[in-house]
Amino acid sequence: MSSSSGQPQFRYTQTPSKVLHLRNLPWECAEEELVELCKPFGKIVNTKCNVGANRNQAFVEFVDLNQAISMVSYYASSSEPAQIRGKTVYIQYSNRQEIVNNKSSGDVAGNVLLVTIEGVEAGDVSIDVIHLVFSAFGFVHKIATFEKAAGFQALIQYSDAETASSARNALDGRSIPRYLLPEHVATCHLRISFSAHTDLNIKFQSHRSRDYTNPYLPVNPSAIEGTVQTTLGPDGIKKEPESNVLLASIENMQYAVTVDVLHTVFSSFGTVQKIAMFEKNGGMQALIQYPDVSTAAVAKEALEGHCIYDGGFCKLHLSYSRHTDLIVKV
Structure with a gap:
């Protein structure tokens, strides 16, 4: 146009x-x-x-x-x-004759960077890759990643504004090295501004957020950690340990997704024993328990990337949970 x-x-x-x-x-x-x-x-x-x-x-x-x-x-x-x-x-x-406040928050140097990673989906760039790239400039205290309308973003906290500025100056507009990205990602540009945050509040170590200053922080039970997924299949591809419990994250929630809706979707593959829903990083996730691994595997294969509603709404992403038996409080 x-x-x-x-x-x-x-x-x-x-x-x-x-x-x-x-x-x-x-x-x-x-x-x-x-x-x-x-x-x-x-x-x-x-x-x-x-x-x-x-x-x-x-x-x-x-x-x-x-x-x-x-x-x-x-x-x-x-x-x-x-x-x-x-x-x-x-x-x-403009109906004003001059700009009074000349500094927007994105220009005032702070110790936390807001990084928009263009050209990738959330699963394409792991938190470990982000950590590797930004650690070149100094000790990274914390990282939180999230998905917004602008795409996949990360907040990266350094000890001081000088370190953050040097990282921003070096990396803004650059790309993450090709060898650190999955093959299907063509390009991946970093757009970096300063965040108004000064100290990120990270409650769990997970695949979405890390606090490198606190080794005793609990690992979020629903987080599927890279460390678990290191078993290799016969084809040399990393293989997740299978489980009878699936972790579903639901993207693009234009419509309400209830336990009943999930039950309807997942029970077409076998008996659903338990469902637990929770909110995480502003998105909905659910744990779905089947009686055995093989039923869960069939459901995972069939439903991965599938949208509950037409038009791309409520898209499911599935992985195996570490849980084997959910404790569902009424």
Whole structure:
């Protein structure tokens, strides 16, 4: 979509200002990307990024009014819309004449980095790989990973802002080395900004979060740890120890998933003895117990990647749990 397809770049005629308001930016858009778009029209004295509820708006202040007018006029008459990372950006005059708060949280150096890992699904980059890459710059205290609309993200905590800055400067825009990634991942770019967090609250060691400063932290029982999965099958492929209990994580929960819904889905393969549901990292997970390993294996094979509802909603990801008998409190 190269033409602006009749989408108005301006909502109404406005009083010109040397501050421009940009909307529909890519999530976690970096200051450098804004500057790159605006600098052909003049000198930029200030920016304010990641504004608005969805953090997809920004303000850019030019040194003089005519530069702002020239940018607005150019895109108002151009057949090519303003774009950042392939997204059409809508530009209008701001109703403010200057940017007062010049530092957005993403620019103020802190000891915690927010890393967006572009081009991968959550399972493609393990927490151990992230740890390996970021440990090159200093001792990593904690890592928490999560999935957001922007993709797979990680918060990485160092002891101080200097260490975090050196990691950000070295790695922002770079890719994780190819040999550390699964074969199906083509490219994987890191976008790094500073987080407003200073100390991450990590309750469990799991495949999603680690605290490297506390060896006594309990391991989350529902976490499927890499350490368990090191048995190799006859084909030399890593093989998970099988179990009669499956751990299901449910992605893209547009509809409610209840114990009854899960029971219906999983009992088509055999008797479901117990189901336990819980929330983890903002997503729903469930443990489903069958009487034996072979039934669980058949269900896992059949349902992996399967969506409970049409349209890609409530997608199941299945692995074997370490549990063999669930204690379900009524």
